[in-house]
Amino acid sequence: MTFISRRDLLKRAAVLGAATPVARPLEGRDDRGAESPLHEPVVARPFQGRDRVREPLENLTAGEMDILDAVVARLIPSDANGPGATEARATHYIDRALGGALASSRSAYTSGLAALDRYARSSRGALFMQLSATDQDSVLIDVETGAATGFTGSSAAFFALVLNHTHQGTFGDPYYGGNANFVGWDLISYPGVRTMVTAAEQQQLENHTLKPNHKSAYETDMFTKATAQNMSHESSDKERV
Amino acid sequence: MSRRSGPTWRDGTKIAVCAAMLAARIGAQTPQGISVESPTLKADQPIPRDYTADGRNVSPPLTWSRVPAGAKEIAVVLEDPDAGNPPPFVHWVIYKIPPTAKGLPENIPFEPGAPMPAAVAGAIQGVSGFRRPIYRGPAPPPGKVHHYHFVVYALDAALDLKPGLNRAELLDAIKGHVIGQGELIATYERK
Numbered sequence: 001m002t003f004i005s006r007r008d009l010l011k012r013a014a015v016l017g018a019a020t021p022v023a024r025p026l027e028g029r030d031d032r033g034a035e036s037p038l039h040e041p042v043v044a045r046p047f048q049g050r051d052r053v054r055e056p057l058e059n060l061t062a063g064e065m066d067i068l069d070a071v072v073a074r075l076i077p078s079d080a081n082g083p084g085a086t087e088a089r090a091t092h093y094i095d096r097a098l099g100g101a102l103a104s105s106r107s108a109y110t111s112g113l114a115a116l117d118r119y120a121r122s123s124r125g126a127l128f129m130q131l132s133a134t135d136q137d138s139v140l141i142d143v144e145t146g147a148a149t150g151f152t153g154s155s156a157a158f159f160a161l162v163l164n165h166t167h168q169g170t171f172g173d174p175y176y177g178g179n180a181n182f183v184g185w186d187l188i189s190y191p192g193v194r195t196m197v198t199a200a201e202q203q204q205l206e207n208h209t210l211k212p213n214h215k216s217a218y219e220t221d222m223f224t225k226a227t228a229q230n231m232s233h234e235s236s237d238k239e240r241v
Numbered sequence: 242m243s244r245r246s247g248p249t250w251r252d253g254t255k256i257a258v259c260a261a262m263l264a265a266r267i268g269a270q271t272p273q274g275i276s277v278e279s280p281t282l283k284a285d286q287p288i289p290r291d292y293t294a295d296g297r298n299v300s301p302p303l304t305w306s307r308v309p310a311g312a313k314e315i316a317v318v319l320e321d322p323d324a325g326n327p328p329p330f331v332h333w334v335i336y337k338i339p340p341t342a343k344g345l346p347e348n349i350p351f352e353p354g355a356p357m358p359a360a361v362a363g364a365i366q367g368v369s370g371f372r373r374p375i376y377r378g379p380a381p382p383p384g385k386v387h388h389y390h391f392v393v394y395a396l397d398a399a400l401d402l403k404p405g406l407n408r409a410e411l412l413d414a415i416k417g418h419v420i421g422q423g424e425l426i427a428t429y430e431r432k
Contacts, residue, residue, distance in 0.1 A: 123296055134352065138298055141351075145371040147294035147380035149431070 059098040059106065065091060067113045070129045072166045074136050083183040090169030093178030097165070105161060112158035115151040116143060122150070175218040182214045193217040275423030276306045277393050281347070288389060288429045294380035295431070300333065304344035305393050309421040312340040312395035316415060318408050321379070323387040325370065331408045332389065333376045334367030336415075340395070351375035367406040374405060379429035386430040395421030 057065055068091050076085035085091075098106045120128040120139050128136060142148040144163075146156035169178030171188065179185060185192060191205065192213040204210035217223040280302050281289055290296035303317065316336035320329035335349065338361050346358045349366070353374075357364045366374045381387040396418045406414065 123294065123298070135297075138351065141371075141373065141375070141377070142294050142298060142380070145373070145377065145380075147298075147371070147377065149295070 055092075058095050060091075060095045060109065064109060064113045065095065067117055067128055068094065068109070068162070070136065071116070071140065071162060072169070074133065074140055075163055075166045076170050082187050084187075085166050085170045087180065088170040088178055088184045089180040090166045090178050092180075093169030093172065093176055094165045096177040097168075102165065105165070108152075108158060108161055111152050112162070115155070115158070116148075118150050119143070119148045119155075123148075173216050173218065175216045182212060185212060185214075193220075193223075195220055195222060272395070272419045272422040273307065273309045275308055275393050275395060275421045277391060277423045277425040278304050278306075279391075279425060280304070282391075282425060282427045284425060284427065286427060288379055288427045293378040293429055296378075298376075298378050299348040300345065300376035300378075302345060302347040303391060303393070303425070305423065306343070307421070307423075308340065308395045309397075311397055311420060313399045314338065314396040315340060315342060316394045316396065316411060317345065318390075318392045318394075318411065319376070320390050320392065320408065321381070321387050322390065323385065324381060329390070329408075331370040332378060333369055334374075334406065334408050334411055335364055335376075336367060336402055336406070336411055337399075338364045349376055365402070365404050367404075367408070367411055369407075381429060381431055383431040386428050388426055388428055390424050390426050392424040393422065394419050 054062070054065070060068065069086065072085040072090045076088075076090070078084040078087060094102065094109075098109065116139070117128050119142070120126065120131060120136075123142070124131055124135050124139060126135075128139060131139065139148070140159070143151075143155040144159040146154045148155040151158055168176075170184040171190075172178055172184075173193075174180065174182060182192070189208065190212070191210045192215055194201070194213065197205070201210055281292075282301050282303075288301070291299060292301040305315075308315070314336070315338040317333070317338065318331065318335075319333035320331050322329040324330035335345070338345070342361050342364075345361060349357070349361075349364075351366075351373075356362075366376070368374050369377055371377045379387060379389055394415060396415055397420045398418050400414060400418060402411070402414055
C-alpha cells in the first residue's frame with residue numbers, strides 16, 4: 001500500500017479547484033450508535049467515480065462500478081512509478097469479461113462489493129468510496145487477510161479474485177478491454193509481443209533500450225487466428241489474458 | 242505384568258534436582274517486572290472496537306513504567322494464545338523502541354516508510370501473523386473470548402535487529418538480553 005500518490009494530489013487539487021460538492025447525504029447513525037461521520041463535510045476524497053462521465057456498463061451496475069473503481073485505484077495506484085489500474089481501465093476489462101470469460105464470477109462481485117461497502121461503513125463509519133486513501137488501504141488489508149466480516153465465505157477469497165482480475169485488466173492484452181494505451185506494459189517495461197526479433201532488437205532488449213511496439217497480439221494474423229479458436233472456449237476465468 | 246504407576250524414590254530425587262537446577266536458571270535470568278498500562282485498554286476487559294478489525298483497526302496507546310535503568314531498547318509483541326497453529330497468533334511486532342519511550346502512542350502508521358512518532362523514532366514494525374509489518378487488531382472467529390497479551394520487553398543492548406522479523410525471530414534474537422518484561426492482557430470476542 002502507498003502513501004499519498006501523485007494521483008491523490010492531482011485529484012485533491014482538482015476537487016478544491018472545482019469546489020465540487022462531494023459528500024453524499026446519507027441518513028442515520030452508524031451501528032455504534034454514534035452520529036454518523038457521513039454528515040460531516042468531506043474536504044477531499046481519493047476517488048470520485050460518480051463525478052466523471054462514464055461509458056455504458058455491460059454487466060456491473062453503476063454502484064458496483066463505483067466501488068470497484070475505488071478498489072482497483074488502491075490495488076495498483078498511480079504514483080511515481082506511473083499510471084495504475086485506473087488509467088489501464090482495469091474495471092472496463094472486468095465489466096466486459098463478467099459477461100464472458102469471467103461470467104462465473106458475476107455473483108461473487110455482486111455479493112462481495114456489497115459486503116465490502118457494508119464492512120467499510122460498519123468498521124470505519126463511511127462507504128468505501130468516501131474513506132481516505134489510508135482508510136481504504138486499511139479496509140482492503142482487512143479484506144485481504146480475512147479479518148473483514150459480512151462476506152460470503154472468507155473475505156480473502158474475494159480479495160484474491162479482484163486482485164487477480166485487476167492484474168489481468170492492467171497487464172493483459174488490450175484486446176480484452178484493459179491495459180489501455182499499454183500503460184500496464186509500460187509500467188513493467190514490457191516491450192510488447194513480437195513474432196520476430198532481429199539481432200539488433202535482441203541487443204536492445206538486453207540493454208533495456210528496446211522501445212515498446214504498443215501493439216496488441218491480435219494485430220498480427222497469427223493471433224487473430226488464435227482468437228477465433230479461443231472464442232469457442234470462453235468459460236474459464238484463467239484463460240485469455 | 243504390572244508396572245508401578247507412582248513415582249519411585251529415584252524419580253523423586255531426579256525431580257528435586259531438576260527443580261533446583263531450573264530454579265537457579267530462572268533466578269539468574271528472571272527479568273524485572275515492567276508495569277504495562279494503557280489510557281484506553283483495561284486489564285481483562287474487552288478491547289475497544291477502534292483497535293479491532295470491527296473498527297478502525299488502529300494500534301492502541303500503551304504506557305509502561307518500572308523499566309530497568311540499564312535498558313537500551315524496548316520491544317513489544319501482541320499475541321493471542323487462544324488462536325494460531327501453533328499458538329499464539331501474533332497481531333503485532335514492534336522493536337528498536339528507544340529506551341526513553343514511556344509507551345507507544347495510538348495509531349502507529351502502517352504505510353511502508355511512514356515516519357514513526359517522535360517519541361518512538363527509530364522503532365521498526367515486524368511481521369505479524371497477517372504477514373504484514375503492521376498492527377492488525379483482534380479479528381477472532383465468533384463465539385469465544387480471546388485474550389490479547391501486549392508483552393513489553395526491555396533489552397540490555399541496542400541489538401542489530403533487522404527489519405521484518407516475526408515474533409519467533411525477534412524472541413530468538415533478544416534471547417539473553419531481556420532485563421525487564423511485563424504485559425497487559427485484554428480480551429475481545431466477536432458475537
